[in-house]
Amino acid sequence: MAITFTWLGHSAFQMDIDGHKVLVDPFLTGNPLAARKPEEVEAELILLSHAHGDHLGDTIAISQRTGAPVICNADMSYWFQAKNVEAHGQNTGGRGDYGFMTVKFTIAFHSSSFPDGAYGGNPNGFIVTAKESGQKLYFAGDTALFSDMRLIGEEGIDVAFLPIGDFFTMGIDDSIKAINLVQPRFVAPMHYNTFDLIAQDGGAWANRVSSETSATPIVLDPGGSFTVPDNH
Numbered sequence: 330m331a332i333t334f335t336w337l338g339h340s341a342f343q344m345d346i347d348g349h350k351v352l353v354d355p356f357l358t359g360n361p362l363a364a365r366k367p368e369e370v371e372a373e374l375i376l377l378s379h380a381h382g383d384h385l386g387d388t389i390a391i392s393q394r395t396g397a398p399v400i401c402n403a404d405m406s407y408w409f410q411a412k413n414v415e416a417h418g419q420n421t422g423g424r425g426d427y428g429f430m431t432v433k434f435t436i437a438f439h440s441s442s443f444p445d446g447a448y449g450g451n452p453n454g455f456i457v458t459a460k461e462s463g464q465k466l467y468f469a470g471d472t473a474l475f476s477d478m479r480l481i482g483e484e485g486i487d488v489a490f491l492p493i494g495d496f497f498t499m500g501i502d503d504s505i506k507a508i509n510l511v512q513p514r515f516v517a518p519m520h521y522n523t524f525d526l527i528a529q530d531g532g533a534w535a536n537r538v539s540s541e542t543s544a545t546p547i548v549l550d551p552g553g554s555f556t557v558p559d560n561h
Contacts, residue, residue, distance in 0.1 A: 330461045331556055332488070337370075338362030338551040339523045340384060340471070340492070347461040349373050349429045352397070353468055356386030362523050364552030372397035374427060376457075378470030379441035380405055380449025383523070389414055400425065400432055404450025408443060421451060431458045435481055437472035439498065456484055464557055466490065467511060471520060474503035478510035487557055489513035489544070492520035493534055494527025501534050508542040514560065516544040 330347035337343055338360050344351040352372040357363040360383070367387035372395050378384055379402075389412060392399055398415040399406070406418025419425050424433040433456040441449035454470040467481055467489045489511050492498035498520055499507065508516050516538060521529040535546035547555050 330459070331559065332459055332462060332464045332466065333554055333556040334466075334488070334517070335364070335554040336517070336519070336549040336551055337364045340378070340490075340519045341386065342468075342490070342519075343370055344457075344466075346430050346457070346459045351376060351430070351457075352391065354378055354384040354386065354470075355388055355391055356383045358387050360386070360523060362551045367391055368394070371395060375399045376432065376455055376468070377401040377405065378437065378454060378468065379439060379452035380408070380443045380447070381441065381471070382444040384471070385443065400427070402434070402441075402450040402453055404448055405441075405443075408447050408449075421453060429460055431460070432456070433458075433484075435467075435469075436475065436477065437470040438475055439471040439473070454481075456481065456486070462559070464488075464560075467513065469507070471498045474499045474507050476510070478507050482511040482513070486511055486513040487560065488515045488517060488547070490517050490519050493518040493529050493531075494521035494523075495529070496526045498527075501529060501537065504534070505537055505541050508538060508544050513544050515547050515555075515557065516542075517547045517549065517555070 333345040335343040403418035406416035409416035435454040437452040439452040538546040
């Protein structure tokens with residue numbers, strides 16, 4: 330078994346983790362790059378990095394349709410539970426076991442509030458470990474560069490998902506530094522080209538990754554997929 334991921338635009342991903350469907354930050358409605366409609370995606374679990382509308386997206390509608398619980402920080406979980414949406418509220422540094430995978434919450438330097446102004450707790454990233462294949466993903470969420478990414482790299486990351494859009498998150502220069510701290514086998518860009526403020530050249534970024542880091546860049550068009558090869 331293995332992990333296959335599909336970029337749905339912005340920071341939204343459809344993951345197939347050893348045959349199980351997982352959605353990450355499913356911002357589809359209102360996303361000009363969205364490769365799927367909310368009613369077209371499936372999920373057993375939904376991972377949310379923080380509460381901003383361009384990450385929260387269609388979480389409630391998808392969860393209600395599919396029955397997928399939401400994995401998020403504790404403060405966000407209270408907001409979901411008040412809306413009768415099942416949510417598992419972890420917190421920074423904690424690891425949760427969800428049967429076919431574990432999810433460890435990492436720090437992310439950003440902000441977090443719901444579109445209605447409710448408190449969204451601290452933003453997070455995730456280290457997802459697939460139990461069957463053993464592959465590990467680092468989804469950084471919306472974040473600035475921080476030196477403790479080196480510690481995340483000590484986990485042995487197969488794929489890192491890093492924002493490169495700048496303005497709201499780290500940009501291309503800091504993403505190169507992040508890659509050299511995390512040392513993943515593969516790296517995929519996110520949180521770029523959705524809006525003019527975060528427009529970036531994915532091809533130019535990939536060239537820098539190839540020349541300045543040891544990682545292999547994976548630049549997908551919205552709707553494109555990549556299967557992570559076995560490292561054994």
